[in-house]
Amino acid sequence: MPKTLFEKIWDAHVVHHANDGTCVIYIDRHLVHEVTSPQAFEGLRMAGRPVRRPENTLAVADHNVPTTNRNLGISDPESKLQIETLEENVKEFGITYFGMNDKRQGIVHIIGPEQGFTQPGMTIVCGDSHTSTHGAFGALAFGIGTSEVEHVLATQTLIQKPAKTMRITVDGTLSAGVTAKDVVLHIIGLIGTAGGTGYVIEYAGSVIRDLSMEGRMTVCNMTIEGGARAGLIAPDDKTFAYIKGRPMAPSGENWDKAVAWWKTLPTDEGAVFDKEIHINAADIAPSVTWGTSPQDVLPITGIVPNPDDEPDTNKKAAIIRALDYMGLTAGTKLTDIPVDKVFIGSCTNGRIEDLREVARVAEGKKVAATVQAMIVPGSGLVKAQAEAEGLDKILLAAGFEWREPGCSLCLGMNEDKLNAGERCASTSNRNFEGRQGRGARTHLLSPAMAAAAAITGKLTDIREMK
Amino acid sequence: MTPFKTLTSIPAALRIMNIDTDMIIPKQFLRTIKRTGLAAGLFYEMRFDEQGNKKPDFILHREPYTQSTILIAGENFGCGSSREHAPWALLDFGIRCIIAPSYSDIFFNNCFKNGILPIVLPQAQVEELMNRADDKQDITINLPDQKIVAGNTVYDFDIDAFRKHCLINGLDDIGLTLEKETFISTYEENRSKERPWV
Numbered sequence: 247m248p249k250t251l252f253e254k255i256w257d258a259h260v261v262h263h264a265n266d267g268t269c270v271i272y273i274d275r276h277l278v279h280e281v282t283s284p285q286a287f288e289g290l291r292m293a294g295r296p297v298r299r300p301e302n303t304l305a306v307a308d309h310n311v312p313t314t315n316r317n318l319g320i321s322d323p324e325s326k327l328q329i330e331t332l333e334e335n336v337k338e339f340g341i342t343y344f345g346m347n348d349k350r351q352g353i354v355h356i357i358g359p360e361q362g363f364t365q366p367g368m369t370i371v372c373g374d375s376h377t378s379t380h381g382a383f384g385a386l387a388f389g390i391g392t393s394e395v396e397h398v399l400a401t402q403t404l405i406q407k408p409a410k411t412m413r414i415t416v417d418g419t420l421s422a423g424v425t426a427k428d429v430v431l432h433i434i435g436l437i438g439t440a441g442g443t444g445y446v447i448e449y450a451g452s453v454i455r456d457l458s459m460e461g462r463m464t465v466c467n468m469t470i471e472g473g474a475r476a477g478l479i480a481p482d483d484k485t486f487a488y489i490k491g492r493p494m495a496p497s498g499e500n501w502d503k504a505v506a507w508w509k510t511l512p513t514d515e516g517a518v519f520d521k522e523i524h525i526n527a528a529d530i531a532p533s534v535t536w537g538t539s540p541q542d543v544l545p546i547t548g549i550v551p552n553p554d555d556e557p558d559t560n561k562k563a564a565i566i567r568a569l570d571y572m573g574l575t576a577g578t579k580l581t582d583i584p585v586d587k588v589f590i591g592s593c594t595n596g597r598i599e600d601l602r603e604v605a606r607v608a609e610g611k612k613v614a615a616t617v618q619a620m621i622v623p624g625s626g627l628v629k630a631q632a633e634a635e636g637l638d639k640i641l642l643a644a645g646f647e648w649r650e651p652g653c654s655l656c657l658g659m660n661e662d663k664l665n666a667g668e669r670c671a672s673t674s675n676r677n678f679e680g681r682q683g684r685g686a687r688t689h690l691l692s693p694a695m696a697a698a699a700a701i702t703g704k705l706t707d708i709r710e711m712k
Numbered sequence: 713m714t715p716f717k718t719l720t721s722i723p724a725a726l727r728i729m730n731i732d733t734d735m736i737i738p739k740q741f742l743r744t745i746k747r748t749g750l751a752a753g754l755f756y757e758m759r760f761d762e763q764g765n766k767k768p769d770f771i772l773h774r775e776p777y778t779q780s781t782i783l784i785a786g787e788n789f790g791c792g793s794s795r796e797h798a799p800w801a802l803l804d805f806g807i808r809c810i811i812a813p814s815y816s817d818i819f820f821n822n823c824f825k826n827g828i829l830p831i832v833l834p835q836a837q838v839e840e841l842m843n844r845a846d847d848k849q850d851i852t853i854n855l856p857d858q859k860i861v862a863g864n865t866v867y868d869f870d871i872d873a874f875r876k877h878c879l880i881n882g883l884d885d886i887g888l889t890l891e892k893e894t895f896i897s898t899y900e901e902n903r904s905k906e907r908p909w910v
Binding site for chain 1 (some may be wrong): 726729730735738746787793794814815816819822825826856872874885888890895900903908909
């Protein structure tokens with residue numbers, strides 16, 4: 247029987263199948279960071295359990311690390327303790343760790359692919375919802391809670407039931423100014439933040455195939471914003487070329503064996519999905535969110551919606567609440583909304599391609615006097631690459647801040663946060679109430695559009711930038 | 713984990729869709745290395761003003777809802793971040809059961825790991841129960857029978873049999889999985905033959 251990519255990976259990882267359909271599935275790779283792991287290690291310690299496969303586990307500090315003056319250490323005592331706790335845990339349990347001053351340090355979902363730790367056909371988990379990012383490589387990757395982090399550390403498995411399958415096919419050619427970020431924002435707008443609940447989504451079609459690996463990661467990254475367990479993209483030559491030669495990638499004879507298996511993974515002709523969605527690339531515009539859910543998205547040419555146009559009472563109440571929080575009035579043109587801050591970075595858009603795009607838009611221009619714009623590369627290696635290409639010079643000359651890698655203003659756990667009422671054009675993934683700081687207002691958009699907003703001081707249609 | 717069998721309470725109704733885990737427990741409370749003590753951060757921005765004063769109008773600050781152990785909410789409850797601090801905070805505050813039309817997958821899963829029962833009911837039934845909560849009428853959750861008794865009305869709910877078993881008996885599923893050690897070891901041996909690069 248023809249099988250989907252998801253079914254092939256799932257079947258290759260079933261350790262035990264109970265009569266009621268509950269499965270124990272094997273986990274190939276486990277990424278660990280400081281925020282969601284301390285209680286898991288503590289649980290192991292209390293029960294006297296070791297980490298089953300420390301060599302399949304990789305740890306990094308990313309959520310809490312400062313993005314400036316790193317030589318001074320971490321000033322917040324709680325953040326400091328959390329990172330010190332991780333450092334003690336990795337030492338005690340024998341796990342590879344990239345510390346704050348290691349040049350390989352960065353956001354957990356950037357460093358996995360960068361090191362070749364992420365590979366097709368694997369099951370990959372992390373105590374972080376954006377683990378879906380790794381699906382860009384044709385790996386089944388999903389976020390878990392801390393109890394499950396402990397479960398994986400102790401057993402290298404998880405207890406699960408298979409997900410339903412959805413395929414989203416995007417065919418055609420993207421219009422000028424439309425990027426991977428716009429594609430995924432459009433998809434979330436279409437299916438809603440709960441549209442993917444219970445599903446693993448496979449992205450297919452010419453647009454997805456034509457995306458770079460960086461673009462594919464952006465799409466898979468935000469799959470969780472559509473509620474799905476994981477996103478997947480069939481591995482192809484582009485995937486293999488990206489992985490080849492990376493420090494943790496297979497080599498020699500193993501490389502050939504791996505590629506031969508990886509090539510068997512794409513969904514078979516005639517395989518059946520529980521749900522299929524088709525999108526025409528021509529319908530996707532440069533997009534931006536106006537509300538407090540990633541599904542609150544519109545083309546940049548749009549206007550702030552009117553709650554009175556919404557017939558559903560609950561949805562109408564949600565729009566009223568969002569407009570009140572965002573300080574927006576129905577009917578306002580999106581391009582008339584001024585911004586105070588611009589954040590470029592995160593596991594969604596903190597990769598080298600994103601920074602090249604920002605530099606391309608910003609070259610020879612200046613950040614508006616009313617705007618503070620910060621760039622936080624996704625990892626030390628991304629930062630080094632950008633500097634080798636001279637991007638930092640272009641960006642600094644334009645007035646952007648050039649910072650150290652980490653999660654930063656995406657969730658504001660470190661000192662990078664917005665003040666109440668401040669409005670931010672952000673390349674991150676969540677515009678929730680309070681996400682970037684109490685009372686902070688977030689507009690999600692692509693790196694190019696964020697760069698444009700930094701220069702003009704307001705939300706801007708990238709196609710209008712000269 | 714505390715076993716869950718039956719629970720009686722006047723529920724608190726939170727009429728908001730897409731309550732995300734950032735709303736349930738904001739980032740500043742995630743810098744802990746413990747599972748306990750998170751009640752202080754539960755729904756922080758809805759419960760406290762910028763100076764840290766209690767907002768008396770918030771449902772969980774109003775009588776009799778200060779004593780609620782059941783929360784009723786809008787669809788897609790617990791979406792967003794995977795932080796298990798969300799169910800930890802709910803539990804620490806005293807919430808043992810949530811009723812909503814739908815949940816995010818990760819949050820839903822995290823609840824079971826902490827002895828919290830998340831019940832899915834159709835929107836119309838959720839609204840009936842919310843109205844009843846507003847009238848300060850209690851309800852009883854009976855997990856073994858999979859029923860909610862609300863006065864003269866009884867609602868049936870579905871739950872995965874394995875999860876029900878673990879909740880009722882307060883089981884730690886790491887212990888259960890470790891009983892399958894032979895299966896895991898066999899899988900690992902096969903994996904290193906079939907996919908030696910992994």
